[in-house]
Amino acid sequence: MTCRSICAIEGVSASGIKEGKNGLALISASGYTAGVFTQNLVKAAPIELMQERIKKGKFEAVIANSGCANAYTGKRGYNDAVRMSEIAGESLGIDPYHVGVASTGVIGKYLDISLIERQCCDVAKNIGRSESSETLAAQAIMTTDTFPKHALVETDTFSVGGIAKGSGMIAPNMATMLAFLYTDAKINQKQLKQALSQATRRSFNCVVVDGDTSTNDIALCTATGEAGHVNNTEFCTVLETCCRSLAQQIAADGEGATKLIEVTVLSAMNEEAAATVARAVIGSSLVKTAVYGEDPNWGRIVAAAGRSGIEFDPNAISLWIGDGTNRYPLVMSGEIIADLAMAKTAMKGKKVIFEIDLASGKEKATAWGCDLTERYVEINGRYTT
Amino acid sequence: MTCRSICAIEGVSASGIKEGKNGLALISASGYTAGVFTQNLVKAAPIELMQERIKKGKFEAVIANSGCANAYTGKRGYNDAVRMSEIAGESLGIDPYHVGVASTGVIGKYLDISLIERQCCDVAKNIGRSESSETLAAQAIMTTDTFPKHALVETDTFSVGGIAKGSGMIAPNMATMLAFLYTDAKINQKQLKQALSQATRRSFNCVVVDGDTSTNDIALCTATGEAGHVNNTEFCTVLETCCRSLAQQIAADGEGATKLIEVTVLSAMNEEAAATVARAVIGSSLVKTAVYGEDPNWGRIVAAAGRSGIEFDPNAISLWIGDGTNRYPLVMSGEIIADLAMAKTAMKGKKVIFEIDLASGKEKATAWGCDLTERYVEINGRYTT
Numbered sequence: 001m002t003c004r005s006i007c008a009i010e011g012v013s014a015s016g017i018k019e020g021k022n023g024l025a026l027i028s029a030s031g032y033t034a035g036v037f038t039q040n041l042v043k044a045a046p047i048e049l050m051q052e053r054i055k056k057g058k059f060e061a062v063i064a065n066s067g068c069a070n071a072y073t074g075k076r077g078y079n080d081a082v083r084m085s086e087i088a089g090e091s092l093g094i095d096p097y098h099v100g101v102a103s104t105g106v107i108g109k110y111l112d113i114s115l116i117e118r119q120c121c122d123v124a125k126n127i128g129r130s131e132s133s134e135t136l137a138a139q140a141i142m143t144t145d146t147f148p149k150h151a152l153v154e155t156d157t158f159s160v161g162g163i164a165k166g167s168g169m170i171a172p173n174m175a176t177m178l179a180f181l182y183t184d185a186k187i188n189q190k191q192l193k194q195a196l197s198q199a200t201r202r203s204f205n206c207v208v209v210d211g212d213t214s215t216n217d218i219a220l221c222t223a224t225g226e227a228g229h230v231n232n233t234e235f236c237t238v239l240e241t242c243c244r245s246l247a248q249q250i251a252a253d254g255e256g257a258t259k260l261i262e263v264t265v266l267s268a269m270n271e272e273a274a275a276t277v278a279r280a281v282i283g284s285s286l287v288k289t290a291v292y293g294e295d296p297n298w299g300r301i302v303a304a305a306g307r308s309g310i311e312f313d314p315n316a317i318s319l320w321i322g323d324g325t326n327r328y329p330l331v332m333s334g335e336i337i338a339d340l341a342m343a344k345t346a347m348k349g350k351k352v353i354f355e356i357d358l359a360s361g362k363e364k365a366t367a368w369g370c371d372l373t374e375r376y377v378e379i380n381g382r383y384t385t
Numbered sequence: 386m387t388c389r390s391i392c393a394i395e396g397v398s399a400s401g402i403k404e405g406k407n408g409l410a411l412i413s414a415s416g417y418t419a420g421v422f423t424q425n426l427v428k429a430a431p432i433e434l435m436q437e438r439i440k441k442g443k444f445e446a447v448i449a450n451s452g453c454a455n456a457y458t459g460k461r462g463y464n465d466a467v468r469m470s471e472i473a474g475e476s477l478g479i480d481p482y483h484v485g486v487a488s489t490g491v492i493g494k495y496l497d498i499s500l501i502e503r504q505c506c507d508v509a510k511n512i513g514r515s516e517s518s519e520t521l522a523a524q525a526i527m528t529t530d531t532f533p534k535h536a537l538v539e540t541d542t543f544s545v546g547g548i549a550k551g552s553g554m555i556a557p558n559m560a561t562m563l564a565f566l567y568t569d570a571k572i573n574q575k576q577l578k579q580a581l582s583q584a585t586r587r588s589f590n591c592v593v594v595d596g597d598t599s600t601n602d603i604a605l606c607t608a609t610g611e612a613g614h615v616n617n618t619e620f621c622t623v624l625e626t627c628c629r630s631l632a633q634q635i636a637a638d639g640e641g642a643t644k645l646i647e648v649t650v651l652s653a654m655n656e657e658a659a660a661t662v663a664r665a666v667i668g669s670s671l672v673k674t675a676v677y678g679e680d681p682n683w684g685r686i687v688a689a690a691g692r693s694g695i696e697f698d699p700n701a702i703s704l705w706i707g708d709g710t711n712r713y714p715l716v717m718s719g720e721i722i723a724d725l726a727m728a729k730t731a732m733k734g735k736k737v738i739f740e741i742d743l744a745s746g747k748e749k750a751t752a753w754g755c756d757l758t759e760r761y762v763e764i765n766g767r768y769t770t
Binding site: 039040041042043069071072073074106107108109215285286289290292293295297298299300302303305306307308310311312314315334335336338372373374376377378379380381 | 424425426427428454456457458459491492493494600670671674675677678680682683684685687688690691692693695696697699700719721723757758759761762763764765766
């Protein structure tokens with residue numbers, strides 16, 4: 001079997017365990033590390049810890065648990081996060097200060113440290129560099145995810161691989177997600193940080209499942225350097241491609257989702273304006289339910305764009321619907337030309353694509369989301385109990 | 386039978402008709418009129434027309450249809466809105482320029498003017514001042530509403546009465562709603578406008594059903610003056626009380642709702658900050674589904690407050706849950722003291738109340754919303770078809 005994500009990167013080994021709701025992943029890889037974190041004012045304990053530790057920039061490993069977010073747990077939670085890094089450090093024989101820590105799960109609950117100790121001990125024994133090891137790690141961080149998320153982008157000279165979890169509480173400005181990315185490219189920390197920020201902005205920050213921003217979002221990227229120096233522009237592109245693949249997987253696996261929705265906004269004044277409109281449309285419950293019902297109620301798209309806060313001339317816009325193969329115009333330069341029967345056929349598949357031309361500039365952006373279904377309600381109506 | 390809303394106001398007569406999805410309400414009342422309108426960039430034709438006409442300030446009647454929003458319909462839509470005012474003017478023998486026009490329903494569809502002509506003619510014949518007339522008007526403007534919304538607040542000297550429709554596409558900065566308010570108070574147009582703006586800010590703008598802002602929102606208030614001059618402060622309070630009653634009815638009747646959610650934010654830096662936090666919590670799909678499932682997942686409330694953009698110290702806040710009769714603390718000054726079994730009992734009824742003390746000032750605000758249910762998905766998955 002060939003590795004499909006992080007274990008394809010030279011210098012990275014991993015494993016994981018999942019017992020009911022409680023999972024633990026351990027990834028060993030040494031190198032400069034950059035991170036991006038949730039913008040929620042209420043930050044989980046591991047986020048607070050990581051925001052300090054990332055400054056030093058060098059990580060040897062990452063430990064991540066699922067089932068308990070260790071968020072809104074005060075001083076004790078912070079100490080628990082530190083303890084997690086010590087547990088990983090002891091298991092792997094490394095300095096705990098160089099261990100990345102992440103958590104996902106229920107907010108307002110303390111970690112079960114003895115469980116983490118036991119799980120980490122078990123996982124450390126099995127850490128390896130196979131396809132099954134990386135899959136165990138990806139599965140260990142899942143909460144309501146229905147499949148593990150993997151991505152690998154390879155060039156002649158270097159590669160970027162990643163695993164991620166998403167599912168609920170996914171909103172503009174980082175999905176509720178953990179993402180652990182690795183590359184064998186040799187790249188300095190400043191460039192790594194810039195590349196990760198840009199890639200995050202164009203991928204994870206453009207995924208909306210339900211408009212909530214988590215307390216625990218984190219994306220880390222470690223560069224092991226094994227492949228030597230690389231072209232920085234090429235590295236940015238490859239990292240972004242890898243992040244976009246994970247972002248799309250997160251969107252497609254949104255809680256209760258049956259369809260992936262992709263919204264591309266064209267001819268915007270600038271990229272941020274395009275992204276803002278795309279996120280407003282993808283975040284609209286009315287658009288999401290219409291996609292679920294395969295109802296080409298395109299007026300809701302125009303209405304969502306109109307409330308995004310971005311200025312444009314509603315009478316100049318164009319709008320298309322497509323499924324990746326076919327593409328039908330709904331509005332052309334403000335003129336309604338919707339053939340609702342054709343539009344409806346474009347909504348039958350697993351992917352529904354909307355393109356909106358704002359006729360106000362040259363920039364574009366894409367956002368991803370999913371439909372809103374009865375199953376989302378069911379999943380989230382009984383989460384803690 | 387006693388009138389319960391607009392027909393209790395001296396000088397107001399009304400009626401309405403509802404045929405399938407297509408309804409038409411006609412209200413006759415002469416006086417200074419103030420209006421507040423949707424902040425969506427994409428404004429329906431009647432909104433554009435009203436924003437011009439409201440400047441003159443005197444209305445003689447209002448005509449409102451349901452079933453077609455006359456939004457995103459361009460020049461033809463604008464002419465249709467003008468035509469609606471002419472139809473009402475002809476039926477009532479008044480200058481069409483003094484007729485208020487409102488629409489609600491599907492976006493991107495042209496009005497059926499001949500249907501409106503016929504319905505208006507029928508309705509005009511039955512216009513009256515009884516409880517059944519005002520109910521017919523309130524029913525005529527319903528879309529997915531399950532009950533007509535009425536409110537009446539009476540003082541010794543004057544009264545304010547209103548009808549409204551809400552249900553879906555209900556978000557901060559005006560619900561998807563039409564609200565027609567009447568008072569017999571004699572009040573000048575400037576004061577009326579200020580009073581309506583403040584009342585709207587504290588009522589309709591604090592209702593969130595699904596985070597979408599409609600293209601058609603409108604609230605109009607006409608003062609017939611029959612009761613003579615009144616105290617302005619008292620008028621503001623009474624108008625606000627009437628609007629809050631309608632706002633709560635709209636929230637309780639949100640699409641698919643089974644429970645009314647009320648969020649009061651206390652000890653905020655200012656009223657706007659309090660309202661912003663309250664709306665973020667009430668708009669959270671995760672909070673809404675938790676309430677539906679009677680799951681006291683209070684971490685989601687803290688997380689939603691944290692992403693509202695308002696600064697506060699998460700470790701100083703307090704949080705209560707209640708049902709209007711009992712009230713249980715979940716967090717006190719940052720300390721988790723949640724008794725989840727007790728909290729769960731507070732979620733059994735038709736109304737769930739959260740109170741959040743931000744410990745950062747002296748101001749407060751309340752927002753209303755509803756739970757998110759499978760039924761919401763069902764209603765909105767097949768709206769146009």
